[in-house]
Amino acid sequence: MIRIQNLCKRYGAVTAVEDVSFEVQEGQVCVLLGPSGCGKTTTLKMINRLIEPTSGKVFIAGRDTAELDSVTLRRSIGYVIQQVGLFPNMTVEDNICVVPNLLGWDKAQSRRRAAELLEIVALDSSLFLKRYPRELSGGQQQRVGVARALAADPPVMLMDEPFGAIDPINRDAIQDEFMRIQRQVNKTVLFVSHDIDEAVKMADCVALFRAGNIEQFGSPDDLLARPASDFAADFMGSDRILKRLRLMHAESIARDAGAAGIAVELDRDGRLASQVPLRVRAADDLRQVLSAQLAKGTSWAACLDKDQRFLGVVLQSDILANLTQDTVAARQES
Amino acid sequence: METLRFISDNLPLIGSLTLQHLGIVSVAVGLAVLTGVPIGIAISQNERSARIVLAIAAIVMTIPSVALFGLMIPPLSLIGQGIGMVPAVIALFLYSQLPIIRNTSTAISNVDPALREAAYGMGMSSWQRLWRVELPIAVPLIMAGVRIAVVINIGIAAIATYIGAGGLGSLISRGISQSDSRQLLAGAILISIIAVAADYLLYWVQGRLTPRGLRQPAPSSAKEAIA
Numbered sequence: 001m002i003r004i005q006n007l008c009k010r011y012g013a014v015t016a017v018e019d020v021s022f023e024v025q026e027g028q029v030c031v032l033l034g035p036s037g038c039g040k041t042t043t044l045k046m047i048n049r050l051i052e053p054t055s056g057k058v059f060i061a062g063r064d065t066a067e068l069d070s071v072t073l074r075r076s077i078g079y080v081i082q083q084v085g086l087f088p089n090m091t092v093e094d095n096i097c098v099v100p101n102l103l104g105w106d107k108a109q110s111r112r113r114a115a116e117l118l119e120i121v122a123l124d125s126s127l128f129l130k131r132y133p134r135e136l137s138g139g140q141q142q143r144v145g146v147a148r149a150l151a152a153d154p155p156v157m158l159m160d161e162p163f164g165a166i167d168p169i170n171r172d173a174i175q176d177e178f179m180r181i182q183r184q185v186n187k188t189v190l191f192v193s194h195d196i197d198e199a200v201k202m203a204d205c206v207a208l209f210r211a212g213n214i215e216q217f218g219s220p221d222d223l224l225a226r227p228a229s230d231f232a233a234d235f236m237g238s239d240r241i242l243k244r245l246r247l248m249h250a251e252s253i254a255r256d257a258g259a260a261g262i263a264v265e266l267d268r269d270g271r272l273a274s275q276v277p278l279r280v281r282a283a284d285d286l287r288q289v290l291s292a293q294l295a296k297g298t299s300w301a302a303c304l305d306k307d308q309r310f311l312g313v314v315l316q317s318d319i320l321a322n323l324t325q326d327t328v329a330a331r332q333e334s
Numbered sequence: 335m336e337t338l339r340f341i342s343d344n345l346p347l348i349g350s351l352t353l354q355h356l357g358i359v360s361v362a363v364g365l366a367v368l369t370g371v372p373i374g375i376a377i378s379q380n381e382r383s384a385r386i387v388l389a390i391a392a393i394v395m396t397i398p399s400v401a402l403f404g405l406m407i408p409p410l411s412l413i414g415q416g417i418g419m420v421p422a423v424i425a426l427f428l429y430s431q432l433p434i435i436r437n438t439s440t441a442i443s444n445v446d447p448a449l450r451e452a453a454y455g456m457g458m459s460s461w462q463r464l465w466r467v468e469l470p471i472a473v474p475l476i477m478a479g480v481r482i483a484v485v486i487n488i489g490i491a492a493i494a495t496y497i498g499a500g501g502l503g504s505l506i507s508r509g510i511s512q513s514d515s516r517q518l519l520a521g522a523i524l525i526s527i528i529a530v531a532a533d534y535l536l537y538w539v540q541g542r543l544t545p546r547g548l549r550q551p552a553p554s555s556a557k558e559a560i561a
Contacts, residue, residue, distance in 0.1 A: 050455055075457030085452025089470040089545035098466075099456050132547030148456075158455075 001026035001188045002047070002156060007056035009042050016042045018212035020056070024205065026155075029182060029189040031199040034209030035235070040192045043209070044158050047190065048077045060156060075099055078149030078157035078187070082164045084141045086133035092118070092144050093129040099152040110151070117147040120181060139170040146178065150185060159191045163198070175201055196236055200224065200243055208232055221247050241323055242287070250289050251282035253322060254303040254312030262300060262313050270309040276302040282311055286319050337523070340516040348505075352524065355501035358494060359487045359532075362423045366430030367480060373431075374438025374476075375464065384439055391432035399425060399490045403497045422491065422499035429490060430483035437479025441472030470545045477540035481533055488529040492521070502528075 002024045009017040017039040024030040032040035045051040047058050049070045058065045065073055086095050093114045100110035118125040121143040133141055142162060149157055163171045163178075179202060182189065193199050199206050200220045208216045208223060215235075216228040224240045224247075227233035237243065257264045265274040272279075277298035280289045282305050293301055299316040341348055377384040397405075406421040415421065445468050453463040495503030502521050509518025541549070 048455060050451070071457050071459055073457075074455060079452070079455035081448060081451060081455065083446070083448035085446075085448040087449060087452075087467050087471075088547045089467070090547065098458075102457055102462070134547065 001028075001061060002030075002190065003059040004043070004047070005057045005059070007043060007046055007058065008054045009039075009046060009051060010054045015212050017046070017053075020207075020209075020212075020214055022207050022214060022217050024188055024190065026188050027186045028204040029191060029202050030205045030207060031191045031193050031203035032207050032209060033193055033196065033199045033203075033235075034215075036194060038209040039212040040207075040209045041160055044160055044190055044192050047156075048074045048079060048158055050074075075102055075152065076154050076156075078154040080142075080145050080149045080157065080159040080162045082161040084133075084138075084145040084165075086141055086144060086148070088133050090132075091129065092131050092133070092136070095133065095144060096148045096151050098148065103152055105152075113151060114147075117150055118144075120150070120184065121147045122177060123147075138166055139174055142166060142174060143177070146181065150181075150187075153185075155188060157187045157189045159189060161192050161194070164193075164195075171198075178202070196243065197246075200246055208235065210235075244323060245287035245290060245319070246285045248286045248322065249282065250280045250284045250286065250301075250303045250314050251305075251311055253286070253318045254282070254314050255318065257310075257313045260300070260313050260315055264302065264310065264313075266310055272302060272304070272308075272310050278302065279304055280314060282306070286314075286322070289314055290316065290319050336516045337519040341520050341524075348502075348520070348524065351500065351502050351504060352528065354499075355488070355491055355503070355525075356528070358419060358422050358491050358499060358501060359426060359484060362426030362487060363430050363480065363483050365423075366427050366434055366483060370431050370434030370479075371438050371476060374435040375442055377435070378439040378442035384443075388432070388436055388439075391435055394428050395432045399429075399493045400496065402428070403494065407497070417498040419499050421497055422494035422501075425494070426487045426491060429487060433479040433482040433486070434476070435479075437482075438472065438476050441475035442468050444475075445471050471548065474540055474544045474548065477536065477543060481536040481540065484532050484536060485529050488525060488532060492525055 004023070005021050007017055007020045009015070020039070020043055022030075032043060034040050042051055046053045047060075047065070049065065053066075060077075086092075087098070090098075093111065096114040096117055097105075097110040100113060105113075115125040115129060118128055123140060123143055128136070128140075128144075133144070136144065142165075145162070149159075163174055166174060175198065191202060193202075203220050206216075206218065206220055206223050207214050210231055216223055216232045218226075221244060223232060223236055224244045227236055227240070233240065263274075264272060264276065267273045278292055278296050278301035280292060280301045280303055282303055289301055293299065293316050301314045303311045303314050305311055373387060377387045402425045403421055406424060407416040410416045410421050410424075449467055449471070450463065453467050458466065491499075491501050492503030492506055495501055495507045502525050505517045505521030505524075509515065509521060
């Protein structure tokens with residue numbers, strides 16, 4: 001979907017991006033990760049040509065972007081920045097309608113689209129359409145920012161540290177929200193971040209940058225489990241092995257209770273009929289499960305699906321065994 | 335009291351002088367907006383040109399008005415307009431440039447760079463960015479510049495009477511030459527009142543032209559937003 005080929009940007013004697021190549025498949029979230037000044041934002045801005053590359057090419061859906069008019073190109077790419085950049089002189093509705101208006105959509109159509117998008121980002125359209133940006137909280141503003149970028153339904157979204165200015169608690173919520181939206185709209189997303197946890201949480205693939213080059217490109221689990229260099233290992237953190245816990249979910253390692261030597265009683269609907277020390281949801285990640293196990297002082301938990309039916313038991317020993325194996329990604333994909 | 339009686343006895347004359355006065359000022363400032371705002375926008379893109387243009391405008395501002403009127407008589411006499419309305423309008427036009435250009439260029443260059451980046455990133459052309467984002471946000475500050483120009487010029491226009499441009503200044507000049515304090519005071523007081531009134535009026539206009547999303551204080555719906 002997006003192919004970046006030997007991209008390079010020099011400012012006089014300074015090289016911001018030296019030689020960057022990678023590819024992102026349609027519908028994937030690729031996080032450009034790295035310390036500040038590593039060239040990740042410059043790379044992002046060369047994709048919508050806010051910065052013109054010194055050399056190298058960017059292909060979107062097979063087309064060389066250098067052959068397109070830069071304004072036309074930008075209108076076909078969603079763009080979200082950290083400072084949000086909502087236009088304070090326009091209502092939320094007008095802000096969302098900016099690109100549809102530039103594209104000459106019918107007024108009624110773009111208004112319908114604005115209302116629809118507000119609902120997608122979980123803001124009540126009857127309350128928010130006519131508000132002005134300064135009447136919104138930071139989190140609400142960034143939701144509108146995301147809605148605005150989605151307005152003309154671009155296949156590609158570029159996001160430059162979109163949640164970096166939001167406080168940690170709201171950031172977590174808006175990341176979840178974005179992942180839910182992404183499952184719904186299935187865009188190809190390039191996402192700049194310097195936050196490893198954010199990358200691990202959101203990314204299908206991660207491009208780890210260092211001094212204008214890609215140090216390592218792979219799945220989050222690749223980077224955590226198999227860092228290619230000391231820099232990558234350092235950057236992912238000394239607790240990188242523990243971070244892998246977030247990539248796996250309870251259901252993937254839940255095993256049959258009998259085989260684990262644990263007796264549980266079920267009713268006719270498959271729900272638990274006996275007492276268990278801890279219940280976890282199938283979709284909980286292993287960090288949450290392990291943390292709850294440690295808090296309760298138990299070595300196992302009953303894993304339940306959405307309808308409270310018993311799926312199996314999650315053993316602490318299985319969680320720990322998984323951390324030391326290299327098979328997390330393989331299992332998750334299967 | 336004497337002054338008030340003078341005013342009420344000469345209402346028709348004073349009325350026409352006031353109109354003349356306001357006419358000179360509005361034509362001059364109106365033209366100055368038409369040139370000053372585009373110049374202000376142009377120089378906001380380039381710091382060097384901004385420094386040069388603002389320096390020139392500031393130098394013009396320091397020329398005493400009487401001297402400026404005098405300076406214009408010889409060249410304008412060539413087209414038979416050495417005295418009267420034309421030199422008065424030109425002088426006031428020149429004096430208006432500094433506040434209007436300076437406020438416009440400051441307003442445009444103060445627009446949050448994030449808005450500029452968002453506008454470009456979404457695919458606006460430079461013109462679209464200027465019209466849809468930068469100018470609406472810059473309007474309050476540009477209008478503040480216009481207000482300053484108007485108030486200054488209402489004062490300076492009084493001196494234009496010496497080159498035969500008329501206006502309320504003629505009450506003052508006659509008051510001085512005839513040692514008639516009634517006329518002198520009437521002129522001075524009326525000019526002050528007009529200046530203050532014009533400032534208030536333009537302040538109101540400025541409020542009307544400010545986009546709703548930028549107006550202070552926040553409308554009551556802001557409270558709901560927090561809730």
